[in-house]
Amino acid sequence: MPLTRIERNGRFYLTGVVDGSAEVYLGTRSLPVGNHWVGFDDDFSNPLVMRAFYDPTHLSLPSGYETVGYQQFVQFTYDGVPIPPSVFSPRMTARELYTTEDQTFVDFMDPGDAEFQRLEVPFYAYNAILLEGPFQDWYLHPHTNGSLYRVGGGTGLSRCPSIVAEVSADLLEAADVTALVARHEALVEIPIRPDDTREPYRIAIDHLTARNVDSDDEDDAPLLEDVPTSAMSAKVVGDYVLLTLPGEEQFGPTLVITTDLRPRRVVVYLIAECDMAATTANVASAALWRIFEYLKDEDALTGTQLFQAMTTHQRRRGRGGLNAPPFPLKPTDYKIEMRYTTIVAAAKTRMRRGGERFVSGFTWSVLLSYDEDTGLMECSTIRRPKELTRFAPAPTSRAYFDGRTSPLRSRYAIDIGDFTRAAMLRDDFAAGTKLTFL
Numbered sequence: 001m002p003l004t005r006i007e008r009n010g011r012f013y014l015t016g017v018v019d020g021s022a023e024v025y026l027g028t029r030s031l032p033v034g035n036h037w038v039g040f041d042d043d044f045s046n047p048l049v050m051r052a053f054y055d056p057t058h059l060s061l062p063s064g065y066e067t068v069g070y071q072q073f074v075q076f077t078y079d080g081v082p083i084p085p086s087v088f089s090p091r092m093t094a095r096e097l098y099t100t101e102d103q104t105f106v107d108f109m110d111p112g113d114a115e116f117q118r119l120e121v122p123f124y125a126y127n128a129i130l131l132e133g134p135f136q137d138w139y140l141h142p143h144t145n146g147s148l149y150r151v152g153g154g155t156g157l158s159r160c161p162s163i164v165a166e167v168s169a170d171l172l173e174a175a176d177v178t179a180l181v182a183r184h185e186a187l188v189e190i191p192i193r194p195d196d197t198r199e200p201y202r203i204a205i206d207h208l209t210a211r212n213v214d215s216d217d218e219d220d221a222p223l224l225e226d227v228p229t230s231a232m233s234a235k236v237v238g239d240y241v242l243l244t245l246p247g248e249e250q251f252g253p254t255l256v257i258t259t260d261l262r263p264r265r266v267v268v269y270l271i272a273e274c275d276m277a278a279t280t281a282n283v284a285s286a287a288l289w290r291i292f293e294y295l296k297d298e299d300a301l302t303g304t305q306l307f308q309a310m311t312t313h314q315r316r317r318g319r320g321g322l323n324a325p326p327f328p329l330k331p332t333d334y335k336i337e338m339r340y341t342t343i344v345a346a347a348k349t350r351m352r353r354g355g356e357r358f359v360s361g362f363t364w365s366v367l368l369s370y371d372e373d374t375g376l377m378e379c380s381t382i383r384r385p386k387e388l389t390r391f392a393p394a395p396t397s398r399a400y401f402d403g404r405t406s407p408l409r410s411r412y413a414i415d416i417g418d419f420t421r422a423a424m425l426r427d428d429f430a431a432g433t434k435l436t437f438l
Contacts, residue, residue, distance in 0.1 A: 003037055003055045003160060005030060012039055014053055017160055018141050027051055029435060033362045034387035036344075042435045043426040046235035047168035048379065054161050054344045054360060056149060065346040065357060069123035069138075069148040070163035072107040073396050075339045078291045079305075087294045088287060088336070091173050094412040097403040100395040104341070107165070108400065109419065111409035121347045121356050122400050123148060124163045127419035144423040151346075161344055166422045169338060169366055169379040171283045174238025180279045181240075181256055181269045188213045190266040192259070199425050200266045201241040204257045205229065207266075214270065223270075234429035236421055246431065247273065277374075284370055284377035288325035291336075325370065334367035334381060334438075343391050356397070361388035367438070381436050 003016040006023060012030040013023040014037055027039025027049070035058070041049040052070065059068070074095075076088045082103035085092035098106040108114060108122040109130055117134055119126055128136070128144035141147040141158035149161040190207050198206070207213075208224040224245075233244040233251065243255040254276045256269040292309055295301045301309075309326035329335060343361030365383035370376075403409065 002057050003053055005032075005037060016055075017053060017162065018158060019156065024053075024141070025051070026053075029382075029437075031385065033385045035360055036362055036385075036387075038362065038364075038385050040382060040435060041426065043428050044234045044236060045429070046170040046237075046379065047166045047421060048366070048435070049422055049426075050163070050165045050167055050340075050342075050364075051146075052163050052342060052362075054149075056160055059151070059359065061151060061346050061357065061359075064348045066151050066349055067121075067123075067148055067347045068151060068344060068359060069121075069125055069161045069347075070146060071122055071343050071345050071356075071396075072124050072163065072165060073104050073341045073343075074107050075102065075104040075341075077337045077339060078295065079335045081295065081298075081300050083291055083294055087290050089171055089173075091415065094414045097406055097409060097412045098399050100399045102395075104396065104399075106396055106400045106403070107340075109416070110412055110414035111403040111406060112412070114400075114404045115409060119404075121345070123345075123347075124165060125161075130416040131420040131423060145419055163342065164422045165342075166418055167338070167340075167366055167379070168236075168418060168421075169368055169377075170235060170237060171287050171377060172237050172280055174240065176279055176283070177237050177240045177242070177256060180271065180275065181258075184269050184271065184275075187255075187268045187270040189260075190268070192264045192266060199241075200259050201234070201243065201257045202425075202427065203266045204255065204268045205243075205427075208255075208268070229427045230430040232429050233431045234427075236417075236424070238415070238417060243429070244276075244431075251431075281375055284375055285325045287377065288327060288329075288370070292326040325372070329370045329372065331369045331371050334369060336368040336370075336377070337383075338366040338368070340364050340366070341388065341391070342385075343388065345393070356393060358391045358393055361391055362386060363388055380434075381438055383438050 003014050006013045011028055012026040014026050015021055015023055017024040027041045030039040035055045037053045039051045076083050076085060084103055085095040085105060094110060095105045097111050106122050109127050117129060125138050125143055125146040125148050131144050138148045139150045139157045146163040147158040150157055190203055205224060209222055212220050212222045214223050227245060231246045235242050239258050241257045245252045253273055254271045256271055258267050260267050308328055341363050344359040345356040346359050347356045362385040364385040366379050367381040367383060368377050369380050
């Protein structure tokens with residue numbers, strides 16, 4: 001049965017992923033790309049979630065290829081010039097052990113985990129090991145990061161390969177938020193019942209909608225009594241969920257929500273708008289200066305870019321002065337791009353290094369915009385996926401093998417949340433940055 005898309009209340013689903021007529025969630029936006037159905041979920045402004053499902057109806061492979069699954073590779077660029085992951089953000093440094101000569105890296109768990117699990121082929125679905133454990137049937141659906149497809153199928157197995165990938169372009173780091181909340185008293189601490197399956201942020205919202213915790217006056221309404229989730233903006237930073245509430249002009253204070261295990265409880269902080277702004281003030285500008293220094297060292301700056309950086313201290317608009325970025329960027333200048341290559345590959349049982357076979361794929365990009373007035377850099381635009389009909393696997397396969405077997409791998413710890421957060425149940429936080437497509 002081919003994959004069929006269904007729309008309901010502004011959301012998209014697929015049938016045909018599993019036996020019967022069950023519907024599988026695709027996203028808030030979706031489009032066909034060749035034999036792929038691709039969906040994006042922007043309920044949270046960060047991270048986004050990309051889902052894709054490949055229709056194997058016309059799949060034809062040489063004998064011996066039994067497993068089909070998605071793999072994914074990422075490259076950061078500034079104005080078309082590739083830059084190392086660590087230049088974009090220090091939290092991406094661990095990705096560099098998987099990096100090719102053109103700064104493309106394999107989007108996969110850290111090398112130490114991959115080697116421990118003896119994963120010869122970096123199928124994206126295997127990232128779910130970090131949350132679900134290794135003893136799983138990856139041909140079943142669903143799993144946190146997608147499923148594999150067994151050629152020939154079987155009763156109860158997934159009828160197609162799939163990928164569920166987190167896309168995080170936020171420059172704010174968990175350490176920044178930890179330092180911020182350390183300067184504040186918790187607004188409320190909410191015990192978590194053993195049978196409570198709600199997400200911690202949902203527990204906090206329900207509690208603050210029903211109870212007054214921020215005022216000594218019992219007659220005052222609860223903080224969130226008249227604030228629907230559609231009026232909030234949400235993003236995840238490490239183990240924190242940040243819910244920004246509406247303000248008089250645009251956005252107001254931010255609820256920072258996390259959990260503590262001793263005892264198990266949800267901890268909520270209420271952070272004033274000015275304190276939140278101070279925390280995020282120079283994060284994007286610092287990234288742009290890292291990019292400038294890298295381009296200068298690589299002799300890749302244009303004359304215009306060099307002149308702009310030399311005269312930046314003369315600018316007084318927005319954040320200006322010493323905190324001004326080296327390049328004068330408008331919100332519509334999409335200079336920083338996260339270029340994704342998402343492919344379907346086939347593998348043989350007990351396949352060794354570099355033996356997978358390219359089946360199909362697509363390319364797409366996350367475009368980041370910088371607002372000089374707010375000092376924020378955000379993901380607001382997706383470059384539409386385009387079908388990929390050819391792909392040379394040798395460079396990325398070599399990068400994966402070299403990273404997985406490197407004696408330095410114990411020094412490179414990729415945040416497991418980069419993969420496990422894809423499993424988070426998401427409310428519709430409609431006030432955040434919503435995707436547009438180019």
